[in-house]
Amino acid sequence: MNKVNIHPAPFNPWREITDFQETNLQGLCNYGATATFVGTMRDFNEGDDVAEMELEHYPAMTEKQLQSIIADAEQRWPLQHVLLSHRVGLIKPADPIVLVSVWSAHRAAAFDACREIMEALKHKAPFWKKENLSSGESRWVASNTPGFSED
Amino acid sequence: MKAVKVLYFASLRELLGKSGDTLPLDVEQTALTIWQTLNPNSSLPESCLIAINQEYAAADSIVNAGDELAFFPPVTGG
Numbered sequence: 234m235n236k237v238n239i240h241p242a243p244f245n246p247w248r249e250i251t252d253f254q255e256t257n258l259q260g261l262c263n264y265g266a267t268a269t270f271v272g273t274m275r276d277f278n279e280g281d282d283v284a285e286m287e288l289e290h291y292p293a294m295t296e297k298q299l300q301s302i303i304a305d306a307e308q309r310w311p312l313q314h315v316l317l318s319h320r321v322g323l324i325k326p327a328d329p330i331v332l333v334s335v336w337s338a339h340r341a342a343a344f345d346a347c348r349e350i351m352e353a354l355k356h357k358a359p360f361w362k363k364e365n366l367s368s369g370e371s372r373w374v375a376s377n378t379p380g381f382s383e384d
Numbered sequence: 385m386k387a388v389k390v391l392y393f394a395s396l397r398e399l400l401g402k403s404g405d406t407l408p409l410d411v412e413q414t415a416l417t418i419w420q421t422l423n424p425n426s427s428l429p430e431s432c433l434i435a436i437n438q439e440y441a442a443a444d445s446i447v448n449a450g451d452e453l454a455f456f457p458p459v460t461g462g
Contacts, residue, residue: 272462288461289393289394290461291391291393291435291438291454291456293438293452294435294438294454297438297439298438319461319462330461330462331461331462351462354461354462355459355460355461355462356459357440357459358459358461358462359393359435359454359456359459359461360459360460360461360462361393361394361395361456361457361459361460361461362460362461363394373394373395373457373460374460375457375458375460376458376460377458377460377462
């Protein structure tokens with residue numbers, strides 16, 4: 234069971250996981266690991282205070298790409314369920330932006346698939362961020378930060 | 385005559401001052417040729433991504449009448 238949500242208004246990722254579990258996973262005992270990533274908006278970027286962010290997307294392509302990213306992960310790992318949600322529109326600091334939740338039999342697949350889905354989303358899903366700074370200036374975010382920490 | 389629907393997103397939409405174009409197309413053309421026809425004063429940015437019918441494509445990919453062609457900057461979601 235997979236679910237993709239695009240939210241034009243604020244959403245609560247923790248409630249969404251609970252709802253997904255209660256709706257779709259009742260009575261199932263085939264998963265032993267759940268890995269979750271939640272991305273939220275910071276109030277700073279590149280040394281500047283950010284007041285809010287506008288998240289634009291390409292609606293017809295977004296859902297197709299997200300489904301394709303999940304399908305790719307399912308080819309690589311044995312996954313029972315994937316829940317993938319993303320905000321669009323006007324976003325305020327501390328608002329959740331993205332939720333990736335993966336249910337699998339074992340932790341290795343859950344951890345690895347959760348990370349890979351998030352990285353693939355960062356590089357393939359057609360979303361764009363525009364920051365409105367506290368100074369009144371606006372700017373498009375030009376590129377992603379690295380997805381892997383340096384040793 | 386059938387046409388190709390062209391879309392521009394994010395910083396590219398602002399740079400060009402338009403969110404889309406419609407171009408009548410009687411023979412197939414590459415994505416790059418269509419860009420050059422529609423935007424003779426702006427060269428296609430090197431980092432620009434291209435999609436045909438919501439799937440990633442290249443500048444030399446073929447576009448047919450009825451297709452949806454999109455140009456956009458590197459994606460920054462998540």
